[in-house]
Amino acid sequence: MTDKSHDPNQMTGAAMIVRALIDHGVEHLFGYPGGAVLPIYDEIFQQSEVEHILVRHEQGAGHAAEGYARSTGKPGVVLVTSGPGATNMVTPLTDALMDSIPLVCITGQVPTHLIGNDAFQECDTVGITRPCTKHNWLVRSVDDLAKVLHEAFYVATTGRPGPVVVDVPKDVQFATGTYHPPNKSDVHVSYTPRVKGDENQIRKAVAMLAHAKRPVIYTGGGVINSGPEASTLLRKLVEATGFPITSTLMGLGAYPASGPNWLGMLGMHGTYEANMAMHDCDVMLCVGARFDDRITGRTDAFSPGSKKIHIDIDPSSINKNIRVDIPIIGDAGNVLGDLLHMFTAEARKPDIKPWWQQIAQWRARNSLSYRKNNDIILPQYAIQRLFELTRGKDTYITTEVGQHQMWAAQFYGFEEPHRWMTSGGLGTMGYGLPAAVGVQVAHPDSLVIDIAGDASVQMTIQEMSTAVQYELPIKIFILNNQYMGMVRQWQQLLHGNRLSHSYTEALPDFVKLAEAYGCVGLQALKPADLDGAIKEMISIKRPVLFDCRVAALENCFPMIPSGKAHNEMLLPEEATDAATASAFAGGKALV
Amino acid sequence: MNQPASAYFLEERHDPNETHTLSVLVQNEPGVLARVIGLFSGRGYNIDSLTVSETESQKHLSRITIVTTGTPMVIQQIKHQLDRMIPVYRVVDMTLTGQALERELAMVKVRGTGDNRVEALRLADAFRARVIDATTESFVFEITGNSSKINQFIDLMRPLGLVEVSRTGVAAITRGPEGM
Numbered sequence: 001m002t003d004k005s006h007d008p009n010q011m012t013g014a015a016m017i018v019r020a021l022i023d024h025g026v027e028h029l030f031g032y033p034g035g036a037v038l039p040i041y042d043e044i045f046q047q048s049e050v051e052h053i054l055v056r057h058e059q060g061a062g063h064a065a066e067g068y069a070r071s072t073g074k075p076g077v078v079l080v081t082s083g084p085g086a087t088n089m090v091t092p093l094t095d096a097l098m099d100s101i102p103l104v105c106i107t108g109q110v111p112t113h114l115i116g117n118d119a120f121q122e123c124d125t126v127g128i129t130r131p132c133t134k135h136n137w138l139v140r141s142v143d144d145l146a147k148v149l150h151e152a153f154y155v156a157t158t159g160r161p162g163p164v165v166v167d168v169p170k171d172v173q174f175a176t177g178t179y180h181p182p183n184k185s186d187v188h189v190s191y192t193p194r195v196k197g198d199e200n201q202i203r204k205a206v207a208m209l210a211h212a213k214r215p216v217i218y219t220g221g222g223v224i225n226s227g228p229e230a231s232t233l234l235r236k237l238v239e240a241t242g243f244p245i246t247s248t249l250m251g252l253g254a255y256p257a258s259g260p261n262w263l264g265m266l267g268m269h270g271t272y273e274a275n276m277a278m279h280d281c282d283v284m285l286c287v288g289a290r291f292d293d294r295i296t297g298r299t300d301a302f303s304p305g306s307k308k309i310h311i312d313i314d315p316s317s318i319n320k321n322i323r324v325d326i327p328i329i330g331d332a333g334n335v336l337g338d339l340l341h342m343f344t345a346e347a348r349k350p351d352i353k354p355w356w357q358q359i360a361q362w363r364a365r366n367s368l369s370y371r372k373n374n375d376i377i378l379p380q381y382a383i384q385r386l387f388e389l390t391r392g393k394d395t396y397i398t399t400e401v402g403q404h405q406m407w408a409a410q411f412y413g414f415e416e417p418h419r420w421m422t423s424g425g426l427g428t429m430g431y432g433l434p435a436a437v438g439v440q441v442a443h444p445d446s447l448v449i450d451i452a453g454d455a456s457v458q459m460t461i462q463e464m465s466t467a468v469q470y471e472l473p474i475k476i477f478i479l480n481n482q483y484m485g486m487v488r489q490w491q492q493l494l495h496g497n498r499l500s501h502s503y504t505e506a507l508p509d510f511v512k513l514a515e516a517y518g519c520v521g522l523q524a525l526k527p528a529d530l531d532g533a534i535k536e537m538i539s540i541k542r543p544v545l546f547d548c549r550v551a552a553l554e555n556c557f558p559m560i561p562s563g564k565a566h567n568e569m570l571l572p573e574e575a576t577d578a579a580t581a582s583a584f585a586g587g588k589a590l591v
Numbered sequence: 592m593n594q595p596a597s598a599y600f601l602e603e604r605h606d607p608n609e610t611h612t613l614s615v616l617v618q619n620e621p622g623v624l625a626r627v628i629g630l631f632s633g634r635g636y637n638i639d640s641l642t643v644s645e646t647e648s649q650k651h652l653s654r655i656t657i658v659t660t661g662t663p664m665v666i667q668q669i670k671h672q673l674d675r676m677i678p679v680y681r682v683v684d685m686t687l688t689g690q691a692l693e694r695e696l697a698m699v700k701v702r703g704t705g706d707n708r709v710e711a712l713r714l715a716d717a718f719r720a721r722v723i724d725a726t727t728e729s730f731v732f733e734i735t736g737n738s739s740k741i742n743q744f745i746d747l748m749r750p751l752g753l754v755e756v757s758r759t760g761v762a763a764i765t766r767g768p769e770g771m
Binding site for chain 1: 617629664676
């Protein structure tokens with residue numbers, strides 16, 4: 001028998017987990033302890049390379065890790081216990097899968113001999129999380145653990161990024177085995193994501209772009225996920241071609257909002273010019289977006305006269321909702337590099353002056369306009385002031401889900417990628433506060449603001465306690481209209497203004513609540529108070545909960561009504577009762 | 592376009608459905624079949640037939656044969672969705688190769704006496720079905736072929752005293768020297 005006691009790679013499963021985190025460059029992990037992960041927590045206690053952030057609910061850990069990942073480009077790491085710990089992670093895992101966010105979630109599991117016996121805090125974690133992860137593993141032997149952990153990081157961060165779960169039974173955490181550092185053979189040979197685009201397809205795309213009369217570039221979260229280089233290349237491509245550019249909710253910041261070719265966001269609550277350009281274009285270049293139903297409106301009336309080029313790393317995104325003419329499978333940054341190189345070498349900027357003139361007419365409709373009010377704070381105005389007063393600062397914005405999210409997307413101008421964290425695909429209320437915690441952990445000296453709604457924020461409000469514990473000076477800017485605003489808007493427009501359970505009758509006093517948690521509570525009631533209060537919020541180096549009382553019944557416009565096409569948008573100045581009624585004709589009840 | 596009040600765009604799609612046979616080569620590891628089946632149920636795809644078994648035990652490879660129905664866009668989606676699963680090596684659309692062999696095995700139990708019994712035996716012979724169990728009042732036939740041949744045989748057995756059928760589902764392979 002050989003003496004293995006001096007082999008530094010001999011260690012327990014729990015030690016392997018911490019060692020693997022260190023080997024993958026993990027500096028922070030978000031988690032919550034429990035019976036089935038105690039050996040891992042014991043290892044965490046005895047080292048100082050990985051800092052653990054204790055949240056107040058596992059869902060908070062998941063969203064914090066998402067915010068961390070989205071703002072850094074690194075994977076977010078989560079550690080939770082078995083049973084309820086794992087089931088509480090289902091929402092953030094699904095959220096991360098929908099928005100392609102790299103997460104590595106380690107869950108404890110009951111000992112292997114108890115699996116299947118309905119043991120205390122047992123659940124079928126791999127079964128439950130199979131449809132909401134990119135891949136998951138149950139590790140039944142300590143000999144497989146190192147390999148699985150390395151593969152987990154590789155799968156989460158390569159190809160189309162996504163969440164993974166590694167479920168580790170408690171006896172595997174206690175067992176001793178041999179650790180090995182990451183190497184290539186750790187990964188399934190069947191997993192080979194394609195990064196480089198097909199040259200012939202790119203050549204065809206360049207020829208199509210060079211002859212475009214009414215082109216539009218439509219980008220999404222894939223450009224952000226690809227890394228900062230992709231955004232730089234995108235900006236160069238826009239400059240080289242002179243084409244107008246729009247983006248999905250997830251893609252904001254890849255091209256600067258102050259850029260001359262920027263049309264604003266597209267889709268259901270996108271700008272008139274962006275949606276009209278999409279509808280009337282003759283060549284559409286889609287980069288890292290997936291023709292989601294919030295973007296396309298009626299698919300049979302979506303951009304009917306255009307040829308479509310689609311760059312995506314995931315072949316299953318091609319022709320899923322919309323048939324495209326030139327698919328290019330590959331990483332957004334890699335393909336944009338090749339495309340730009342070929343375009344500048346072989347093609348010339350096409351003359352699209354008439355198209356820009358047309359766009360100027362659409363822009364002149366000023367689809368984001370709203371009437372001014374000196375007595376009540378309008379939510380659009382609040383976001384505009386927040387934007388103006390934080391302009392030029394090192395700012396990161398997260399949001400919850402609803403009207404405030406759409407107003408933030410419309411009125412806050414993003415100049416850089418990785419600055420905008422929002423739940424796009426899943427639409428998870430309660431995402432923004434814990435996401436802000438995660439962003440602030442990654443960027444301790446930056447200004448991190450969660451633009452929130454009064455309803456959403458209460459879903460994960462306990463994470464304020466996390467912010468206080470770790471001295472994370474996040475700012476929670478609540479547009480408080482006392483309603484679930486987007487639900488109320490739909491009820492008004494489509495359900496006869498019967499406001500079924502969308503009014504929150506017993507809101508907490510947010511200022512007192514903030515103080516109870518040890519945060520600072522601020523409030524603004526009138527437009528005249530707003531600037532001063534926002535400046536005060538920014539100057540406070542502690543977590544702040546800002547209760548911004550806004551107009552209760554404001555609707556989010558412009559809007560593409562259900563079953564309508566891009567060129568049938570409802571604009572704010574047209575949103576009279578009669579026009580709204582006719583736009584929603586066919587709905588079972590009208591405003 | 593009239594539609595009830597909804598946050599979603601409700602559309603009817605009118606593309607005709609097609610039936611395709613897919614061969615999927617996967618790593619034989621715990622949960623791999625659950626992943627494949629979960630994909631179909633989770634995304635609302637049809638499974639008309641599913642056959643799975645380990646085919647290369649040293650390499651731990653299993654081959655799953657799936658017969659599915661959908662519009663051409665849905666069939667393409669199914670193939671892409673399968674292909675992006677981590678333990679999936681290859682997905683081949685046997686229907687598109689145009690010359691794949693498809694076979695199914697069925698065991699058919701028929702109960703009867705007298706003329707019906709003689710007729711069942713005579714038809715089984717015509718279909719090249721083998722008798723693999725017999726009593727004085729029953730037969731179990733084993734029949735191999737493509738699905739339509741088996742369907743036809745079962746239909747013929749029905750009036751002759753069909754008791755029950757067990758089918759394997761479709762297995763498929765391409766003609767010629769090349770493997771998948």
